[in-house]
Amino acid sequence: MAETAASARVTPVGPALPVVGKSEIKPTWCPGCGDFGVIAAIEIAVKRLQLPSQNVVIVSGIGCSSNLPHFLSSYGFHGIHGRVLPVAEGIRWANHGLTVIGTGGDGDGFGIGAGHFVHAMRRNVDLTYVTMDNQIYGLTTGQASPTSSMGQKTKSTPTGVIENPIEPVALALASGATYIARGFSGDPKHLADLIANGIQHKGFSLVDVYSPCVTYNKLNTFDFFRQRVYKLESAGHDPTDPVAAWQRALEWGDKIPIGLFYKVDKPTYEDLEEVLSAGPLALQAAGLRGKEKLLDEFV
Amino acid sequence: MTEIGVRIGGQAGDGIASIGESVARSFSRMGLHVFAHNAYQSVIRGGHVWFQARASDGRPYSPGDSADILYALDRATVDIHAPSIRPGGTVVYDPEKFSLPESGLPSGVRALEVPTLAMARKYTSQSILQNAGGIGATAFVAGIPLDLLHQVLSDSFGKKAGEIVDWNLGASAAGYHHAETHWSVHPHALAKRGAPKLLMTGNSAIALGAAAAGCKFLAQYPMTPASSIMHWMAAHSHTLGIVVKQAEDELAAVNMAIGASYAGVRAMTATSGGGFSLMVEALGMAGMTETPVVVVDSQRAGPSTGLPTKTEQGDLNLMLGAGQGEFPRAILAPSNPAEAFHAMIDAFRLAEEFQTPVLVASDFHLSEDFMTVDREEVDFNVPVPSLFTVPPGEPNYLRYQYTESGVSPRAIPGQPGLQFVAGSDEHDERGHLVSDVHAGIPRFVSERQRMMEKRMKKLDGLARSAPPPVLEGPPEAPLTFVSWGSTVGAVRDAREELTERGKVTNLLRFPTVYPFPAEPTRSLLAKAKRTLLVEANYSGQFGRLLRAETGFACSDRLLKYDGEPFHPHEIVARALEVM
Numbered sequence: 046m047a048e049t050a051a052s053a054r055v056t057p058v059g060p061a062l063p064v065v066g067k068s069e070i071k072p073t074w075c076p077g078c079g080d081f082g083v084i085a086a087i088e089i090a091v092k093r094l095q096l097p098s099q100n101v102v103i104v105s106g107i108g109c110s111s112n113l114p115h116f117l118s119s120y121g122f123h124g125i126h127g128r129v130l131p132v133a134e135g136i137r138w139a140n141h142g143l144t145v146i147g148t149g150g151d152g153d154g155f156g157i158g159a160g161h162f163v164h165a166m167r168r169n170v171d172l173t174y175v176t177m178d179n180q181i182y183g184l185t186t187g188q189a190s191p192t193s194s195m196g197q198k199t200k201s202t203p204t205g206v207i208e209n210p211i212e213p214v215a216l217a218l219a220s221g222a223t224y225i226a227r228g229f230s231g232d233p234k235h236l237a238d239l240i241a242n243g244i245q246h247k248g249f250s251l252v253d254v255y256s257p258c259v260t261y262n263k264l265n266t267f268d269f270f271r272q273r274v275y276k277l278e279s280a281g282h283d284p285t286d287p288v289a290a291w292q293r294a295l296e297w298g299d300k301i302p303i304g305l306f307y308k309v310d311k312p313t314y315e316d317l318e319e320v321l322s323a324g325p326l327a328l329q330a331a332g333l334r335g336k337e338k339l340l341d342e343f344v
Numbered sequence: 345m346t347e348i349g350v351r352i353g354g355q356a357g358d359g360i361a362s363i364g365e366s367v368a369r370s371f372s373r374m375g376l377h378v379f380a381h382n383a384y385q386s387v388i389r390g391g392h393v394w395f396q397a398r399a400s401d402g403r404p405y406s407p408g409d410s411a412d413i414l415y416a417l418d419r420a421t422v423d424i425h426a427p428s429i430r431p432g433g434t435v436v437y438d439p440e441k442f443s444l445p446e447s448g449l450p451s452g453v454r455a456l457e458v459p460t461l462a463m464a465r466k467y468t469s470q471s472i473l474q475n476a477g478g479i480g481a482t483a484f485v486a487g488i489p490l491d492l493l494h495q496v497l498s499d500s501f502g503k504k505a506g507e508i509v510d511w512n513l514g515a516s517a518a519g520y521h522h523a524e525t526h527w528s529v530h531p532h533a534l535a536k537r538g539a540p541k542l543l544m545t546g547n548s549a550i551a552l553g554a555a556a557a558g559c560k561f562l563a564q565y566p567m568t569p570a571s572s573i574m575h576w577m578a579a580h581s582h583t584l585g586i587v588v589k590q591a592e593d594e595l596a597a598v599n600m601a602i603g604a605s606y607a608g609v610r611a612m613t614a615t616s617g618g619g620f621s622l623m624v625e626a627l628g629m630a631g632m633t634e635t636p637v638v639v640v641d642s643q644r645a646g647p648s649t650g651l652p653t654k655t656e657q658g659d660l661n662l663m664l665g666a667g668q669g670e671f672p673r674a675i676l677a678p679s680n681p682a683e684a685f686h687a688m689i690d691a692f693r694l695a696e697e698f699q700t701p702v703l704v705a706s707d708f709h710l711s712e713d714f715m716t717v718d719r720e721e722v723d724f725n726v727p728v729p730s731l732f733t734v735p736p737g738e739p740n741y742l743r744y745q746y747t748e749s750g751v752s753p754r755a756i757p758g759q760p761g762l763q764f765v766a767g768s769d770e771h772d773e774r775g776h777l778v779s780d781v782h783a784g785i786p787r788f789v790s791e792r793q794r795m796m797e798k799r800m801k802k803l804d805g806l807a808r809s810a811p812p813p814v815l816e817g818p819p820e821a822p823l824t825f826v827s828w829g830s831t832v833g834a835v836r837d838a839r840e841e842l843t844e845r846g847k848v849t850n851l852l853r854f855p856t857v858y859p860f861p862a863e864p865t866r867s868l869l870a871k872a873k874r875t876l877l878v879e880a881n882y883s884g885q886f887g888r889l890l891r892a893e894t895g896f897a898c899s900d901r902l903l904k905y906d907g908e909p910f911h912p913h914e915i916v917a918r919a920l921e922v923m
Contacts, residue, residue, distance in 0.1 A: 062760065073780050099760040102607070107768075114765045115777060120757040121765030122606055123777075124599070125629045131563075131596040135603025135611070136757070138587050139561060143607065143757055164592040320587050327608035327756065329585050331558035332728035339552075339580075340719060343542035344373065 062097035065119045072116045079256030079267070080110050080177050082230030087117070087146070087175065089237035094244060101144045104133040106158065108150035109184045110177035110256065127157030130165040133172050134314075140325040141315045144244060147174040152182050155191040155211045166220035166249050171313040173243040173250040176213065177230070179258035180265045187261035197264055213253040214294040214306050218287065223248035225290065225307045229274050230256040231267050232303075239305065248313050255303070270301070277304030284308045345402035345840065348532045349410065350486050353394035353425055354417030356387050362500065363415075363475050364395025365714070368543060369496050370488040371399035372716045375538035379833075380714035381407035381909070386568070386652040392420050397714075399486075401534055402840075405680065405833035407713065409913040412530050415482045417475070418442060422449075429453045432531065436482050436523075438474075456481060456527050463518040467511040476512045480519025487533025490520045542717045546710035546830075549681035549717070550640055551576035553688030554612055555584055558728035559638070561611040563589040563600035565619055568652045569708040570642040573614040594619035598626040598639065606635050606766055608731050608756035610692055614640035617659045618649065624666040627701045631671025631799065633766035634744065634752065636695035636702075638688070643707040645907040654907030655708035657829050660885040663703050664858060672698065672750075672802040674810050675858040677705040679832035682721040683855065684710065687811075689726050694809060696731070698802045699754060705857065707880070709909040710830035737761035742773040746794065750801030770795060803859050810856040815868050817850030823923050824872040825851040826898055827879060828886050831910055835878050838915035845916075847923060857886065860893040869896055874922055877901035878915060 066088065074080050091101065101119035105111035107126035114121025120143075124132050133147045154162055154176045165174070181199065182188040188201035192213070196205040217225045224246040228236035236254060243250030255270050280302065283289055290307035315321050323329055333339065352364050361382055368380040376399040384393040398408045410428045414421065414435045419442040426435060426445075431452025437444070438460040449455060458481040464473035483493045494513050501509045544552070551573050554562070564574040578588045587604075591597035597613045604611040615623065620641040630637045643659045645651035663675050674694050678687035687704055695702040734741065734753045743764035745752040752773075755762035765771075769779035770792050778795075782788035815824075817839060827835045832853045839849050852868055852875075854861070869875070877887040877898035882905045891897045902918040904910055 070776055097760070098763050099758060102757045104603070112777070112780070115767070118763060120763045122603065122633070123765055123767040123769065124602075124633075125625055125768050128595065128599040128626065128629075131591065131599035132603035132606075134589075134596075135561070135563070135600035135605075136607040138589065138600075139604040139607035139609040139611070140758060160592055161596055164596070318587060319582050320585050323585060326560050326585075326587055326604075327731075327758070329560065331560050331585075331610065332726055333552075333556040333584070333724040334726075334728075335724070336584075337719075337724055339724075340542055340722065343544045343548070343717070344369075344540045 065091040065096050065098045065101050065117055068116055068118045070115045074109060075260050077259040079179060079230040082233045083177050083254050083256050084113055084116060086233040086236035086240055090241035093241050096144055102136050103146045103148055104129050106149040106153040108153050110150045113148045127153055130161040134165055134170050137170055137172055140327045141321055142325045145172040147172060151178040151192045152190045155213055163220045166217055166222040168314040169223055169248045169311055171247055171315055175252045177256040178253050179256050179262055181258045181262040183258045183261050212294055217251045218291055218294060218307060222251050223309050223311050224250035226252045226305045227303045228252055228254045229270050229303050230254055231271055248311060273301040274303045275300055277302050345400055346532055347398060347400035348412050348486055348530060349398045349408055350413045351394060351396045351411040351425055352415045353421030356391050356393050357389040358417050359475055360393045360395050363479055364397060366496050366500055368397035368714055370493050372543040373492055373540040374536045375540060376534055377403045378543055378716045379404040379407055382712050384653050405836040406912055409911045412532055413482055413485050415478050426450055434485050436478055458519055458522055463515045473511050473515050476515035477519030480516035481523035484520045484523035485527060485530050487529050543714050544681050544717055545712055545714050546681050546684045546706055547572040548576050549684040550688055553685035556724050556726045557689045557692035558610045559612055560609040561587045561604040563591045563597040564614050565591050565594045565597050567616045567619045569644055569711040570614040570616050594622040598623040602626060602630050602635050602637050605637050612638040616642050616644050617646050628667035628671055629768045630701045632768050634699040636699050638691045638695050638702050640704045640706055642711040651907040655909050657707055657880040672700045672800055674806045675703045675705055677829040677857050679830055681715045682717045685722050690811060694806060698751060698806050700802055705829055707830050732756055734762055743775045744773045746798050749805050750798045807859040812864050813852060813854050813861050813868060815850055815852050818848060819871050821848045821850040822873050823849045823919055824875045826875055826877045828854040828857055831878055831880055834910035834912050835915055837912035841912055841916050842919055862893045866894050874899045876922055880904050
């Protein structure tokens, strides 16, 4: 039985295996929520890549967007607030035959989980992190988030935010992520391209998504972004140029870029972890039977 | 039981731990039982550190109260430790380094002058050799054969051999022969007795036990006194195929371990109280998602940063209550390295069988002190069954199915047709949330209650499967010691001393502190007359647990929270008071 499970795990993608699609659970987001565009884009991406449900794990934290794993037919881990990435990394290292997608919000990833964000990127763990960035705390009914704009009035900042927002793309550049993109949930087709390419990229892929909260963020609305976003692909941006990526990452105002900022090929953590060269850890032998010589070091 | 104790003291940076370990290892290679205590401070250079190696023909369970030979690398060592040297003992020192106190040494203790610096200068002007002559002289007085000492020293240098090894052997031989000419072997010195024993710290035993249990993944953040678990695992990572990840913090460490476990490997983390405090929320997540994980809390004297290199059993309340809400857990508390090896095997077995977190309570005293172990005590023939227990494509698979035992069939990502979401929110049998649109709706109110009961039912199974309490000694004894964890060692030594004095006692110890084994405890205590609780914390945390779970209050207690492990004589004195 173990062998069956093991061989199923490493079976190449084939048409006979059901591909990730919708689950029997309907999303519980507010009507018009930006996250509908994100889940649509993920569905398009995994369908295009023909990823079978059994080989995909979607990991999330806590927040409106973190309910996402329940709405798809893959494996999922809906953990605690801010810990998406360490759980996702653990899953990757236990079985690097799996496709691991992290999902969550800006509070989860750039607030309470900011430490893990930086470290997962510098490790270049081969996973894709899709952040549904709505610049607000939605599930807790509208407090400032780490990406809320300076001056933005929220329940926790009635006279306006007085700290600078984190720019996830810039932080990713500084931290060593090897695929850094920004999408807009108002353009799911474009977003699907970014996510699909991110999944295919070997290394840490960040896809930060402007995914407006239609209930609590009256500033960063769909219209706000529709009027401002432009695509890097049509602006002559060279995604292999880190300096250009940095300049684009700092653009905010009348024009806000979306698309692929930066991409570089580097060895992943899994490539460099020698133990994993023997195959997925979950399929390797365990225990110390027959290794009694190990005790000689204690003599 | 004949024993001989060697104490070595100096400043951090003098290499005390490595000299001490060489002496301890020489004894264990002679086939003697050894307990060795490494007392250091939270400084890298300076301060005062010391190491005690106690060798015996019977099994010592603690560092003991005193020693026979003191090798002093500085004057402070003499001032601090000479009073602990038994009559007939020797202080080894180099008069070129410092002078003895004018008040002299305690009566019956004599000084052996060894020109260690001069012996070192024969080979090099560097300071690295200055201990070698002293080790040689100490070994002679302690009855360690020179060839055996040399073998241990050569091995400790490993493959980076070269002239440094030859210098060490030369200078230590000079010290040995100097003592042979001017001194005599201590009358308590023991001869070689049989095959060499294994000498290991609690942390080595913890790591070894984990590997034997099938652990494939350790994520950890450095924190004394748990760090050497990671060091052992990292050193053996490639040969044993265990992924060792130094995480960015303890939040990451425990979440990585839970992620790895969810994806089908046996996984653990280890830390001390400060790091354990950060892991608390994730423990509840492991309980809620029913993901096995093993967490070692090697306690040190708290609160807060406390005394980083000193011992305490002060985290019991924390381990019992760690995490909001209620979920099943087990807490195991080994008392020495051999038990720690088995506790880890039990911990992985229980975590896996009941799909919930299992905590292993160690402390500085257990984690970092050395004790001899016989090869038979560390059996590697541990069952490591496949974790793929659900047939792929099982129809109507329910990850959180209601069962009699509360344990549901566990699918692993990669298995076809068994996809589920492990949720930290309350969920139904399928794993679907009942926390949002269903919360408070009557059908889901009862669902919540049922799911809570399903999880908590696992406590019954854990209680049945975890190691039971053990009564050591005659059941009718007039005094029963009640103890747990590393403190059990000093109680065992105290009992031996009391027996020699004609005082009959017994000891009730608890390899499992939670789920609390209330029934067996009640019956084991039914015949107890006076009971003396011995544990290393201020408030008697275990005594309180015992009382809460059984209604039984110990008649007397001996608590210690000065950071030092219990000395047998302290326990003997208290026992004599209450008997």
